[in-house]
Amino acid sequence: MKTRTAHGVTIECxxxxxxxxxxxxxxxxxxxxxxxxxxxxAGAIHRAAGPGLEAECRPLAPIRPGExxxxxxxxxxxRHVIHCLGPVYGVDAPSDRLLASCYxxxxxxxEDHGLNAIAFPALxxxxxxxxxxxxxxxxxxxxxxxxxxLSAVKHxxxxxxxxxxxxxxxxxxxxxxGAE
Numbered sequence: 001m002k003t004r005t006a007h008g009v010t011i012e013c014x015x016x017x018x019x020x021x022x023x024x025x026x027x028x029x030x031x032x033x034x035x036x037x038x039x040x041x042a043g044a045i046h047r048a049a050g051p052g053l054e055a056e057c058r059p060l061a062p063i064r065p066g067e068x069x070x071x072x073x074x075x076x077x078x079r080h081v082i083h084c085l086g087p088v089y090g091v092d093a094p095s096d097r098l099l100a101s102c103y104x105x106x107x108x109x110x111e112d113h114g115l116n117a118i119a120f121p122a123l124x125x126x127x128x129x130x131x132x133x134x135x136x137x138x139x140x141x142x143x144x145x146x147x148x149x150l151s152a153v154k155h156x157x158x159x160x161x162x163x164x165x166x167x168x169x170x171x172x173x174x175x176x177x178g179a180e
Contacts, residue, residue, distance in 0.1 A: 022077035031083035066101030086124030117155035
C-alpha cells in the first residue's frame with residue numbers, strides 16, 4: 001500500500017473490495033445512467049447495500065456521463081454512496097474531460113456533505129472500456145489538482161480490484177507527486 005499526504009489530505013492505493021471500506025464516510029459507485037444494479041462495481045455495491053439503495057436512486061436517474069449524485073449507504077458500512085457515471089470509451093466524448101468530471105463531482109459532493117474520507121474504484125475501466133493507464137493518470141491528476149481546495153475531505157482511497165491495478169496506481173501516484 002502506497003500512501004501520500006499533500007495539502008493535509010492522505011491519498012492511498014490499496015487492493016480491496018469497494019464494498020468493504022468501513023473506515024470511509026462514502027464509497028464511490030461506478031454507476032450506470034439508470035443508477036440501477038448492474039455488473040462490476042455497480043452490481044457489487046447494490047448487492048451489498050440491499051434493495052433500499054436502488055429505491056433511493058430511482059428518482060435521481062438518469063444521470064449523464066461525468067455527473068455524480070449522492071445517496072445513503074443502506075446496508076453498506078458507510079454513511080453515503082456517491083454514484084458517478086463515467087464515460088464509455090470511444091462513445092462518450094471528450095472522454096478524458098468526462099472522466100475527470102467524475103472525480104471532480106465526487107469530491108464536490110463529498111465537500112458539500114462534510115465527508116472526511118472517500119473510497120474510489122477505478123472508474124470506467126471495466127465494461128466501459130477506458131484504457132487503464134490513461135484512466136489512472138486522469139484519476140490521480142484530477143484528485144491531486146483538487147487537494148488545495150478541499151477542506152472537509154482528508155482521506156482519499158483508491159480501492160482497486162487487482163494487484164496490477166494497485167501497482168499501476170502506486171507507480172503513477174509516485175510519478176505525479178514527485179516522491180519515492
